[in-house]
Structures are given as C-alpha cells and as structure tokens.
Amino acid sequence: MEGVVVQFDLGVFSVEAVKKAAYKYINKFSTDFALQGQSIVCSLIFTQNTPQDSIQFYIDDFRKEVLDQDLREKIKKESEPLRNLILAHAFSKTTLVEQ
Amino acid sequence: MSKFQPVSFYKNKKKTYQLTPFRFLKFNQEKYFLSNMTGEYLLLDRESLGRLVEHRLDDSEQSYLDLRAKQFLIDDTNSIATDLLAIKARTRYSRLPEFTALHIFVVSLRCDHSCQYCQVSRQSADKLKYDMTEEIADKAIDFAFKSPSRNIKIEFQGGESLLNFPIIQYIVERSKKLNEVLCRNLDFVIATNLSMIDRDILDYCRLHGIHISTSLDGPEDLHNKNRPRPGKDSYEKVIKGISLCREVLGRDEVSALMTTTEASLKRGKEIVDEYLKIGFSGIFLRSLSPYGYAIKTKSFAAYQTEQWLDFFKESLDYIIELNRSGIRFQEYCSAIVLSKMLTSSDPGFVDLMSPAGIGISVIVYNYDGSVHPSDESRMLAEMGDNTFKMGNVLTDSYEQVFSSQALLQPLEDSYTNSVPMCEECAFEPYCGADPVYEYAMNQDYIGRRPESGFCQKSMGIFKHLIERMEADPFVKNLFMDWANRK
Numbered sequence: 247m248e249g250v251v252v253q254f255d256l257g258v259f260s261v262e263a264v265k266k267a268a269y270k271y272i273n274k275f276s277t278d279f280a281l282q283g284q285s286i287v288c289s290l291i292f293t294q295n296t297p298q299d300s301i302q303f304y305i306d307d308f309r310k311e312v313l314d315q316d317l318r319e320k321i322k323k324e325s326e327p328l329r330n331l332i333l334a335h336a337f338s339k340t341t342l343v344e345q
Numbered sequence: 346m347s348k349f350q351p352v353s354f355y356k357n358k359k360k361t362y363q364l365t366p367f368r369f370l371k372f373n374q375e376k377y378f379l380s381n382m383t384g385e386y387l388l389l390d391r392e393s394l395g396r397l398v399e400h401r402l403d404d405s406e407q408s409y410l411d412l413r414a415k416q417f418l419i420d421d422t423n424s425i426a427t428d429l430l431a432i433k434a435r436t437r438y439s440r441l442p443e444f445t446a447l448h449i450f451v452v453s454l455r456c457d458h459s460c461q462y463c464q465v466s467r468q469s470a471d472k473l474k475y476d477m478t479e480e481i482a483d484k485a486i487d488f489a490f491k492s493p494s495r496n497i498k499i500e501f502q503g504g505e506s507l508l509n510f511p512i513i514q515y516i517v518e519r520s521k522k523l524n525e526v527l528c529r530n531l532d533f534v535i536a537t538n539l540s541m542i543d544r545d546i547l548d549y550c551r552l553h554g555i556h557i558s559t560s561l562d563g564p565e566d567l568h569n570k571n572r573p574r575p576g577k578d579s580y581e582k583v584i585k586g587i588s589l590c591r592e593v594l595g596r597d598e599v600s601a602l603m604t605t606t607e608a609s610l611k612r613g614k615e616i617v618d619e620y621l622k623i624g625f626s627g628i629f630l631r632s633l634s635p636y637g638y639a640i641k642t643k644s645f646a647a648y649q650t651e652q653w654l655d656f657f658k659e660s661l662d663y664i665i666e667l668n669r670s671g672i673r674f675q676e677y678c679s680a681i682v683l684s685k686m687l688t689s690s691d692p693g694f695v696d697l698m699s700p701a702g703i704g705i706s707v708i709v710y711n712y713d714g715s716v717h718p719s720d721e722s723r724m725l726a727e728m729g730d731n732t733f734k735m736g737n738v739l740t741d742s743y744e745q746v747f748s749s750q751a752l753l754q755p756l757e758d759s760y761t762n763s764v765p766m767c768e769e770c771a772f773e774p775y776c777g778a779d780p781v782y783e784y785a786m787n788q789d790y791i792g793r794r795p796e797s798g799f800c801q802k803s804m805g806i807f808k809h810l811i812e813r814m815e816a817d818p819f820v821k822n823l824f825m826d827w828a829n830r831k
Contacts, residue, residue, distance in 0.1 A: 318369070322366075332431045
C-alpha cells in the first residue's frame with residue numbers, strides 16, 4: 247500500500263527521534279522508514295477509513311512530535327550525568343547499591 | 346551593613362545554567378507539561394520550553410525563576426539543587442527496600458453472592474475443598490513473616506472470607522503469637538460483603554484490632570443489581586452490617602469500596618450521595634478490571650475507558666463542589682495521585698508503582714497454597730492462566746517463590762523507565778506499571794502505550810486533576826489537603 251511521504255533532514259534530526267515520534271502514532275498509522283542520502287524518508291500508511299482532514303492533522307502533529315523528540319534528546323544528553331549523580335547520591339546510604 | 350543580601354546577590358552572575366533531568370509532554374494547545382524526577386511539575390509555553398533547552402532563557406523571566414525554584418535548572422545561586430533532588434528521590438523510593446507489606450490470604454473461594462463483575466471466579470458455597478486449611482495457613486504465615494517489611498498487613502479475602510471464619514481466627518492468633526518475638530507492626534483486615542457478620546464475629550475483631558473492608562456500589566437498586574444474592578437483599582445486609590461494625594468497632598474501623606458497572610456510569614452523584622448518607626468521609630472511584638468473571642460475563646467490555654473517565658470526572662467535580670459548600674468529602678484515587686504530584690512521598694499504591702507493585706508491595710496466598718504476585722494475577726489463575734503463579738507454599742521455599750521468573754520477568758519488562766513512551770512520559774512519576782493488566786489484555790507485559798486502556802485511563806485522571814487545580818485556587822488548596830492527609 248502506498249503511503250503519505252514525509253521527509254526529515256538527517257543533519258537536523260536523528261533516526262531515533264523520528265522513530266520515537268512514529269511509535270507514538272502507532273494507533274493512527276504505520277510507518278515505513280528509509281534513508282535516502284541525507285534524508286529520512288517516512289511513508290505513513292493510514293487505514294482506508296481515515297478521513298482526509300484527519301490525515302493532514304496527524305501528519306502535522308507527527309512533524310511537531312519529531313521536533314519535541316529532538317528537544318528530549320538534548321535534555322537527556324545534557325542532564326544524564328547529573329541524573330546518575332543524583333540517583334547514586336540518593337541511594338548511597340541504602341543497601342540497594344553495591345558498595 | 347544590612348542583615349539581608351541585596352536583590353543583585355540572587356542574580357545568576359555567570360548567566361549560564363545547567364538543565365537537570367526532566368520530561369515534558371504537550372498538555373493542551375497553549376501549554377507544555379514539564380515534570381522532574383521527583384514529580385514536581387510546571388506548565389510552560391512551547392516557545393519558552395525551546396529557549397530553556399537552548400539556554401536562552403533570561404534569569405529575569407518569571408518562568409526562569411519558577412524553573413529554578415523547582416530545580417529544573419541549576420545556576421550559581423542554587424547549587425544546593427542537586428542535594429535537594431537527591432533527598433526527594435530518596436524519599437520517593439523509600440518504600441522499595443521495605444518490600445512486601447500487604448499479604449492477602451484467600452481463605453475461601455466460596456461466596457453467597459453472584460456478582461456479574463466479580464473479579465474473583467467464585468465457587469459455590471457448598472464446596473469445602475475451596476477453603477484454606479491450617480497446614481496452608483501455617484506455611485503462608487511463615488512466608489509473610491519472612492518479608493523484611495516492618496509493617497505486615499494481613500488481609501483476608503474470598504470469595505466471601507467469613508464463610509471460613511475459623512481459619513481467620515487461626516491465622517490471627519498464630520500471627521500474633523509469632524509477632525510477640527518478631528515485633529512487626531501487624532494489622533489485619535477482613536474484606537467481606539457483610540452478609541453474615543454478627544456481634545460475635547465483631548467482638549472478636551474488636552479484641553484483635555481487625556479492620557473491616559466491604560463493598561458498597563451505590564443506592565439500593567444499583568447495589569442489588571450489581572451484587573445479586575438469594576433474597577435480593579445485599580444492600581440491606583451491607584447497610585445493617587456497616588452500622589453494626591461501627592457500633593462494635595468504632596466509626597473508622599469499617600471502610601467500603603465501589604466498583605463501576607455500566608449501570609453506574611450515569612449515576613456518579615447518586616453514588617457519592619449514598620456514601621455521604623451512610624456516613625463515609627470519602628469514596629474510591631474504581632473501574633472494572635479485565636479479570637475473572639468480569640471477562641467471562643463480558644461485563645468488563647460493557648463500557649469503554651472514555652465512558653469511565655467521564656464518570657470519574659463528573660463524580661470528582663461533584664465532590665469538589667460538595668467541599669466548596671462546606672461538606673468535607675474525599676476521592677481516594679485522586680488523593681493517591683495528588684500525593685505523588687504535590688509531595689515527595691509515594692503512597693505505594695500497587696497499580697501506580699514502578700517497579701510494579703506486584704510481589705514487591707503485595708503478595709497473595711491462595712486457598713490451595715499457590716502464591717501469586719497480586720489479586721488480579723490470582724484471578725487469572727482461577728481462569729486457568731498460571732503465567733504469574735510464583736509457586737506454592739507447600740512445595741516451594743520463600744527464596745524459590747520470590748526469585749521465580751513468573752515475578753521477575755514481568756517486573757523487569759514493565760519497568761516504566763524502560764518501556765517505550767513511558768520512559769519519556771512527563772506523567773511517569775505519577776504513574777506505574779501494571780503488567781498483569783497488560784497481559785490480560787494483550788498477552789504481553791507491556792502492551793503498546795497508544796493502545797493501552799491503562800495508559801488512557803491514567804493519563805485522563807492526571808490531566809483532569811492538573812486542569813482542575815491549575816484553573817481554580819480553591820481546588821488547588823483542596824487537593825493540597827488531600828495530598829497531605831494520611
């Protein structure tokens with residue numbers, strides 16, 4: 247079945263961010279992924295009874311979700327060492343962390 | 346020299362900040378919802394969120410001050426933030442090393458009711474082979490006291506637990522005897538439909554400090570429709586029973602739970618009014634679960650999650666208005682969630698824990714000695730699915746049972762910080778893992794979040810609570826009160 251094609255620049259977004267965004271819409275459409283040069287090409291496949299205006303809404307929302315996933319990656323990357331430090335500190339006096 | 350530092354002292358002199366770990370989700374058309382690892386939250390517009398992450402937020406902005414106050418960012422004026430976050434995280438997880446506190450003893454599968462939705466696959470009242478024996482009770486008590494928890498609560502369930510009252514007495518007395526040496530904080534609860542409660546039983550409960558938990562589904566016609574028994578007098582018996590319990594044990598020693606059926610959906614206010622009329626100070630609005638007879642009789646499928654959420658919201662809004670008019674009344678499901686949202690503590694509600702509460706927080710000893718990590722998984726076993734069966738007290742050791750893959754695998758698989766979408770969800774600090782629910786629905790321990798009824802229901806509750814308290818200072822105060830009430 248032919249899908250609606252949405253592309254993302256591999257220099258701007260990671261494949262992981264696009265895949266995570268697609269997963270969120272798993273109950274709305276399925277997605278085929280392909281790398282073509284510097285592009286992540288997503289083919290969104292909707293069920294036949296999805297109304298046309300809903301399809302456009304989901305495509306727009308999908309694009310916004312990829313942006314959000316990109317932000318999440320940045321937060322995670324910057325705060326990861328601190329998260330590990332806080333958790334290690336939090337449990338340092340318990341027997342849950344191996345000495 | 347002034348005793349106080351000037352305002353400039355509190356300015357972020359280096360003009361840089363570091364992000365602490367936080368998650369976000371789109372809350373509505375205007376706002377994004379941000380939460381940190383200890384459950385504190387903020388609502389922010391998307392533009393400010395983008396600037397925050399790109400380090401372009403100015404320290405004179407209100408959103409910057411709010412974010413700093415809740416330790417979403419660290420600058421040179423709040424270097425203590427790391428320590429504060431660690432303390433809050435430690436408080437939040439303080440229940441984990443305690444391990445299993447709630448020990449459910451299914452003393453009989455027999456029951457005099459034939460509720461359509463019954464989550465227990467009951468056996469008829471004349472089959473003595475469905476009662477727990479002293480031999481099994483002895484082994485189960487030994488298991489309970491092997492738990493490292495300082496608090497041991499033994500809850501008697503059925504079927505109808507009072508159909509096997511002698512084994513309840515045996516378990517209470519043997520446990521108390523053992524506890525003279527083991528010195529735990531030992532509590533007892535009998536879950537009963539109260540149809541056969543009498544003064545002798547209650548005198549015994551008073552003597553041993555046993556709490557009573559019963560079922561009340563709403564007004565008489567609704568309760569009797571949901572909970573049929575010979576004589577069609579379930580409501581009459583439960584009301585008389587509650588009254589007798591209060592007379593003998595005291596007002597706070599009896600509590601009630603309701604279950605929402607299709608017939609309840611349009612009657613939220615009446616159900617709340619019934620609880621008020623009977624003199625309860627709160628209600629737990631509870632949906633049907635996909636286990637036991639609820640699946641067999643298709644009553645679980647009788648309504649959708651969205652319909653239940655409408656029921657929940659309408660009933661909660663009514664409770665809020667009751668409070669606004671001066672009537673103190675609480676919704677306990679909301680109170681549990683609010684405690685996680687507005688305090689650093691985690692009340693340890695089995696369905697809203699990660700790692701999941703199964704086995705860690707609760708354990709079930711069935712009448713036949715089989716051990717299950719939750720009441721719901723025991724119900725699956727009664728329907729012939731032993732996926733979660735951890736072993737049997739007659740043949741297996743405590744160590745064998747608690748290291749069983751039937752427990753460890755679902756715990757590992759369903760840990761929300763590893764589950765797709767849960768790991769990035771800003772509601773994760775309030776939510777939990779329910780591998781038994783997901784297994785009952787999808788035959789795996791995780792399911793797909795976008796299709797999960799558990800996820801839809803939980804998210805619906807969280808959003809409604811936040812919307813209500815963000816829009817109305819009275820509700821915020823009320824919810825703060827509920828979150829902190831023990």
